[in-house]
Amino acid sequence: MPDTSSMRERILSAAEKRVRALGFNAVSFRDLASDVGVKSSSVHYHFPQKEDLGAQLVRRYTERFQARLDEIDIEEVGPIGALEAFIALYAEALVVGESVCLCAILAAEANSLPGRVNIGIQAFFQANTEWLTEIQKRMPSSEKRMSPIEIVSALEGAMIVSTAMKSREAFDATAQRIMANCKGH
Amino acid sequence: MPDTSSMRERILSAAEKRVRALGFNAVSFRDLASDVGVKSSSVHYHFPQKEDLGAQLVRRYTERFQARLDEIDIEEVGPIGALEAFIALYAEALVVGESVCLCAILAAEANSLPGRVNIGIQAFFQANTEWLTEIQKRMPSSEKRMSPIEIVSALEGAMIVSTAMKSREAFDATAQRIMANCKGH
DNA sequence: GTCTATAATTTGATAGAC
DNA sequence: GTCTATCAAATTATAGAC
Numbered sequence: 213m214p215d216t217s218s219m220r221e222r223i224l225s226a227a228e229k230r231v232r233a234l235g236f237n238a239v240s241f242r243d244l245a246s247d248v249g250v251k252s253s254s255v256h257y258h259f260p261q262k263e264d265l266g267a268q269l270v271r272r273y274t275e276r277f278q279a280r281l282d283e284i285d286i287e288e289v290g291p292i293g294a295l296e297a298f299i300a301l302y303a304e305a306l307v308v309g310e311s312v313c314l315c316a317i318l319a320a321e322a323n324s325l326p327g328r329v330n331i332g333i334q335a336f337f338q339a340n341t342e343w344l345t346e347i348q349k350r351m352p353s354s355e356k357r358m359s360p361i362e363i364v365s366a367l368e369g370a371m372i373v374s375t376a377m378k379s380r381e382a383f384d385a386t387a388q389r390i391m392a393n394c395k396g397h
Numbered sequence: 398m399p400d401t402s403s404m405r406e407r408i409l410s411a412a413e414k415r416v417r418a419l420g421f422n423a424v425s426f427r428d429l430a431s432d433v434g435v436k437s438s439s440v441h442y443h444f445p446q447k448e449d450l451g452a453q454l455v456r457r458y459t460e461r462f463q464a465r466l467d468e469i470d471i472e473e474v475g476p477i478g479a480l481e482a483f484i485a486l487y488a489e490a491l492v493v494g495e496s497v498c499l500c501a502i503l504a505a506e507a508n509s510l511p512g513r514v515n516i517g518i519q520a521f522f523q524a525n526t527e528w529l530t531e532i533q534k535r536m537p538s539s540e541k542r543m544s545p546i547e548i549v550s551a552l553e554g555a556m557i558v559s560t561a562m563k564s565r566e567a568f569d570a571t572a573q574r575i576m577a578n579c580k581g582h
Numbered sequence: 583g584t585c586t587a588t589a590a591t592t593t594g595a596t597a598g599a600c
Numbered sequence: 601g602t603c604t605a606t607c608a609a610a611t612t613a614t615a616g617a618c
Contacts, residue, residue: 219584233508233509234506234508235420235506237423238506238509240610240611241611241612241613250584251584251586252611252612253584253585253587253613254583254585256612256613256614260613261612309508312505315561316557317505317506319557319558319560319561320420320497320501320505320557321420321423321502321505322560322561323419323420323494324418324419324423334561334562358570358574359570361558361562361566361570362567365551365557365559365567365571366555367554368554369501369551369553369555369556369557370550370554371554372504372505372550372553372554372557373504373554375504375508376507376518376519377519382549382550383550385543385546385547386547386550386551404601404602425594426593426595427592435602435603436602436604437593437594438596438602438603438604439602441594441595442602446595447593447595
């Protein structure tokens with residue numbers, strides 16, 4: 213079946229795939245143009261500057277991630293089930309050698325990125341920690357409990373190290389520990 | 398006092414500073430030449446290809462890190478003191494907005510880096526996990542204990558998120574948890 | 583909206599004089 | 601070893617025809 217999405221969406225999808233594999237600075241307008249079968253000037257029509265592309269890329273990624281979080285019925289699965297579902301979303305984002313979380317790689321490059329991209333990255337982490345804060349309110353308090361920003365940074369780091377080591381070991385161990393630390397005992 | 402180190406060393410130092418702030422793909426031969434006051438062709442004399450520069454950069458970084466680890470007298474400070482010293486080395490590497498661990502940013506970019514640079518990154522993580530394995534042998538076993546690769550990936554992720562959020566919160570919380578998980582109770 | 587054409591700059595890299 | 605000079609390619613970006 214033919215691709216019915218708009219050119220703008222197709223460009224963003226191609227950009228997401230490339231950036232999540234290679235980093236923002238290793239992706240060019242020509243790469244994306246070639247991916248979707250147009251010329252680079254057409255990509256510039258949709259995203260005048262690379263900063264526009266980056267900012268809208270993060271915005272779309274965050275919206276989609278938030279939509280997935282909203283699908284989680286916390287009352288139904290409970291706070292521990294919700295945390296499991298959260299980690300599953302991160303696990304889905306990691307394909308060793310192919311992709312990590314968009315904001316993991318952008319955060320690493322942050323100091324070399326345009327300002328509006330950085331604001332988007334911060335918003336992503338902010339949304340993640342706020343959601344985790346909500347589900348922790350529904351958990352019995354425990355001295356072992358990891359703070360939301362700790363959970364997020366552990367998962368992002370695990371993705372990055374897994375990519376470099378070409379093994380999911382770091383990610384899988386991290387995911388297990390987050391669950392163990394929350395269940396307490 | 399004038400800089401008495403060799404041009405080769407000065408180039409590597411300039412490269413380390415820039416790469417740790419901006420990433421490998423955001424640093425050029427001309428940047429480095431300008432930093433040390435020569436022309437880019439002189440940088441090419443010392444490092445014919447960018448891959449050479451990257452590989453030797455990681456190699457020097459790993460050697461220096463290992464030397465710092467070797468300075469830790471495990472018998473004297475004990476395994477818990479040694480772990481504290483290990484985390485202190487990472488803490489030293491993080492200056493928000495200025496630098497993270499070289500291998501944190503390189504690991505994030507790994508899929509877009511030359512092969513020999515990737516091998517160096519893996520060697521760094523390998524050396525780190527081996528050292529942690531040794532000190533854990535000297536600790537009382539505990540079910541809470543984090544695996545070496547978990548500790549390393551948590552610290553690297555915390556650096557990256559701290560950089561993006563322009564706050565040490567993620568790093569400090571992570572460092573504290575690693576110590577708490579090892580002390581057990 | 584997409585194209586051709588092209589500008590302006592940057593980049594990794596090399597040849598050859600000193 | 602460092603320089604000048606240069607190259608070929610790539611990159612972000614724009615103007616204007618269709």
